[in-house]
Amino acid sequence: MSDTPQQPFRPLYAVFGWVLPGLGQWAAGARKRGILAGVGVLGLFFTGLLVGGLDCVDSTEDRLWYVGQVGAGPLVIAADIANSYYLKSGRAAPLIDSAVPYGTAMNPADVPKISSFKGLAHSNEFGTLLVFLAGLMNIVVLLDAGIRQRELPTRRSADLRGQS
Amino acid sequence: MTATLLPLTSVLAWTPILEPAPGVAQWWWALSIPMAFFLAMAYKATRVTDITDFWRSTIKMTLQILASMVGIAVGLALLIQVLLPMLPAE
Numbered sequence: 001m002s003d004t005p006q007q008p009f010r011p012l013y014a015v016f017g018w019v020l021p022g023l024g025q026w027a028a029g030a031r032k033r034g035i036l037a038g039v040g041v042l043g044l045f046f047t048g049l050l051v052g053g054l055d056c057v058d059s060t061e062d063r064l065w066y067v068g069q070v071g072a073g074p075l076v077i078a079a080d081i082a083n084s085y086y087l088k089s090g091r092a093a094p095l096i097d098s099a100v101p102y103g104t105a106m107n108p109a110d111v112p113k114i115s116s117f118k119g120l121a122h123s124n125e126f127g128t129l130l131v132f133l134a135g136l137m138n139i140v141v142l143l144d145a146g147i148r149q150r151e152l153p154t155r156r157s158a159d160l161r162g163q164s
Numbered sequence: 165m166t167a168t169l170l171p172l173t174s175v176l177a178w179t180p181i182l183e184p185a186p187g188v189a190q191w192w193w194a195l196s197i198p199m200a201f202f203l204a205m206a207y208k209a210t211r212v213t214d215i216t217d218f219w220r221s222t223i224k225m226t227l228q229i230l231a232s233m234v235g236i237a238v239g240l241a242l243l244i245q246v247l248l249p250m251l252p253a254e
Contacts, residue, residue, distance in 0.1 A: 025209075033209045036218060040206030047198050053184040092182050122192040123184035130199060137206040144210035151215070 009146045017142030018073050021045075021134075024145025033151065037141045044134035045072050052127010054083040055119040065128050071135030079131075087115040200229035 010028075017024025022038025025031070048056055057079040059066045069076045086092040095113035100106045119127055174186040188195075204225035212221050 021206075022209075032215055036215075037206050037209035040202045040204075040209060043198065043202035043205065047195070047202065049181050051185050051188060051195060054182055055184070086182060092179075117179075117183040119184040121189060123188040126188065126192055126195050127184065130195070133199065133203060137203060141206055141210055 007147045007149050011146060013148065014142045014146040017138065017145040018071075021073060021138045021141060024142050025148050028145055028148040029150030030148050031151070033148070034145075037144075041072060041134050041138045041141060042075075044130050044137065045075060048127045048130030048132075048134065049079065050127075051130065052119045052124050053117060054079055054087055055115070055117065056124055056127030056131055058083055062128060065132050068132045069128075069135040071139045072131065073138065076131065076135065087117050090115065093117040196230065196233060197226075200226045200233075204229065 013024040013028050015024075016027045020038065021041035022034040022036070025034030025037055027034075056062075057066065057069055057076055059080045066076075066080065090113075093116045096116050097108070097111045098114045100111055118124075178186050201222070204222045208218055208221045208225060212218050
């Protein structure tokens with residue numbers, strides 16, 4: 001059991017942490033932790049975007065996933081807007097007819113159009129999952145930022161600095 | 165020759181971020197490595213008491229996540245391919 005008093009929760013640092021992953025810890029004085037946590041969350045986010053493309057962040061087609069993803073901050077909202085602006089509008093790649101469900105009769109003019117950059121199967125699944133994990137992990141990180149105390153050099157880190 | 169050139173051309177034609185990465189169906193399982201590593205980084209940045217222990221703890225947690233995933237996969241494969249076929253048909 002720790003004998004250090006619990007820091008009261010400070011919502012402002014948690015908001016900083018939502019705006020940019022790790023910024024809450026940075027503002028609270030634990031700068032190295034902030035950078036490391038930010039690299040972890042942003043690493044998940046950008047790996048997800050690289051694997052699944054912009055289509056893996058979609059507030060209309062993947063609503064429940066999006067609710068978790070948005071924990072990673074405004075970058076996710078920007079990715080969703082970019083998805084609508086570049087992919088769904090057909091600006092980045094031509095729109096193609098989506099598959100008509102088997103056994104249904106549909107007028108060819110009524111078949112919904114999708115972007116030819118739309119992610120399918122594993123790329124879409126893993127991309128969506130990675131961005132979702134970024135959102136969930138950032139909630140852990142920003143809650144920590146709310147109670148994080150200023151980082152003081154420990155005896156061991158001071159010893160390591162003295163050796164180098 | 166054509167078979168080796170095809171993946172290369174699909175990578176060269178790839179627009180990162182805008183479109184999905186090519187050929188993920190062949191190497192999707194390898195994505196669990198960066199996933200476990202970045203997860204461990206974000207988690208350990210909040211949990212280690214001494215930040216000098218950060219990289220050691222992160223690598224340890226990454227290996228623990230990967231070993232757990234492999235263990236669960238092996239366990240489920242044994243259950244489905246070995247144990248379940250041994251049950252009586254009726």
